Amino acid sequence: xxxxxxxxxxxxxxxxxxxxxxxxxxxxxxxxxxxxxxxxxxxxxxxxxxxxxxxxxxxxxxxxxxxxxxxxxxxxxxxxxxxxxxxxxxxxxxxxxxxxxxxxxxxxxxxxxxxxxxxxxxxxxxxxxxxxxxxxxxxxxxxxxxxxxxxxxxxxxxxxxxxxxxxxxxxxxxxxxxxxxxxxxxxxxxxxxxxxxxxxxxxxxxxxxxxxxxxxxxxxxxxxxxxxxxxxxxxxxxxxxxxxxxxxxxxxxxxxxxxxxxxxxxxxxxxxxxxxxxxxxxxxxxxxxxxxxxxxxxxxx
Numbered sequence: 001x002x003x004x005x006x007x008x009x010x011x012x013x014x015x016x017x018x019x020x021x022x023x024x025x026x027x028x029x030x031x032x033x034x035x036x037x038x039x040x041x042x043x044x045x046x047x048x049x050x051x052x053x054x055x056x057x058x059x060x061x062x063x064x065x066x067x068x069x070x071x072x073x074x075x076x077x078x079x080x081x082x083x084x085x086x087x088x089x090x091x092x093x094x095x096x097x098x099x100x101x102x103x104x105x106x107x108x109x110x111x112x113x114x115x116x117x118x119x120x121x122x123x124x125x126x127x128x129x130x131x132x133x134x135x136x137x138x139x140x141x142x143x144x145x146x147x148x149x150x151x152x153x154x155x156x157x158x159x160x161x162x163x164x165x166x167x168x169x170x171x172x173x174x175x176x177x178x179x180x181x182x183x184x185x186x187x188x189x190x191x192x193x194x195x196x197x198x199x200x201x202x203x204x205x206x207x208x209x210x211x212x213x214x215x216x217x218x219x220x221x222x223x224x225x226x227x228x229x230x231x232x233x234x235x236x237x238x239x240x241x242x243x244x245x246x247x248x249x250x251x252x253x254x255x256x257x258x259x260x261x262x263x264x265x266x267x268x269x270x271x272x273x274x275x276x277x278x279x280x281x282x283x284x285x286x287x288x289x290x291x292x293x294x295x296x297x298x299x300x301x
Contacts, residue, residue, distance in 0.1 A: 007285060008297040009269075010050035011036070011043070022289025024068040025276045028092070029075045034287055034295060036276070037066035042080055042090065045295065047280075056095045059084060068109045072132060073116045081107030087121040087128070089135065099135030103128060108148045113156040120159065122150050127161060129173070141171065151193040151202065153216075160202050162190035168204060170219070180219040184212060192235045194244075196258060205232030205246055213261060227254060227263055233275045238283040243300060245286050247274030253288045253298065267298055 011022075020039035027034055033053070034045045042056040056078075058066050064084035071078055077098065078090045087107045088100045105123040112119050118138055119130045124146055129138040145163035152159055158179075159171045165188050170180035188208035195202050195216060202214045211225035211232055230249030237244050237258070244256040253267040253274055272291030279286050279300075289295050 007299045008050065009294055010034070010045050010047075010297065011052070011289075011293065011295040013293045020065075021272065021291040021293060022276050022295060023066060025287055025289045025295060026069055026071050026278050027280050027287065028071050029073055029281055031281045034278075035069050035071055035078055036289055036295060037069045037080065038293075039065050042066055042069060042078060044078075044092075047297070054095050056090060058082060058088060058090075059086070067107060070110050070112050070119075072112050073114060077112075077132065079110045079112055079119050081110040081121055083107075085123070087119065087130070089119065089132065101128070101130055101135055101137070109150060111150070111152050113152065114154055115156060117156075120150065120152055122147050122161065124148065127159060127171075139173070139176070141176065149190055149193045151195045153195050153199055154197045155199065158195075160193055160195055162193055162204065165189045168193065168202065168214070170202070170216070182214045182219050182221070184221055186210060186224070187212060191231060191233045194235045194237050196237050197239060197241045200241075201258070203235060203237075203244060205235045207231040209248070211235070211244075211246060211256075223261055225256060225261065225263070227266075228252070230273070233273065234277045236277045236279050236286065238279040238286075238300065239281060240283045242283070243279075245277045245279065245288075247277040247288055247290075249273035251290070253277060253286070255286075255300070264301060267296075269296060270294070 023037045025036040044054040068081040080088045083106045089098045103123040107121045110121045127141045150161040168182040188206035190204045192205045204212045209228045213222040228248040234247040251270045255265040270290040276289035
């Protein structure tokens, strides 16, 4: 079903000039703000007014930019992954840097545990865990291959990560053991990975336009979702687990019903590739960020 269902556009191109494309975005836990990564900056936008309330210069230089952002469950901190070998944590209210940690390569994706205790980051050949408050390194796990994404389970016990274009692995954090391997011949390079809140499915978005779905408990392949006409760069699942949202280089956002694993809506208002999607905490809206420099808010079914 092709449809527009656009609720609001914020961060319009005329508001930011040549600021740059959106690499990542997240809602704050209270749903009042959207935090996004664009070039060297972390931006905070008011959801209701559409006004920018803060811009943090996280890095400098042409070849150093913010790859990903996350927000702590209490809304106190913003976590950023930087291209020039860093992970950073910032105070949300002041925009001050709390701590930074050097990594062995560009930090491509970051996340924070649902209990707010630790930060996770992947840099291509290793996954690191830091204590959120102090920045103390808790653990470092070598992926033994090119890894650009991971997914943290809702119970904070497991990390799913991609290694090259051969397989996805599930790692038990406490035992440091790989407990499961998810294989498929058509997986391709994985751009994003999610685990549904109920831990029923592991879902990947790939450069080859496909979305793969596995059963978390067994590692069995469930299905492949087709429909995008370009690489699938970003995935998000609503907090209630009802919907999967995918953003693609084909300039569209697609909404899939998780229970049936069927496409229910395609959103087509972006004029550039969609590199970032996120769900609001109440599951009523989704946000999408694009190379067209805009953030759009959409009504969910």
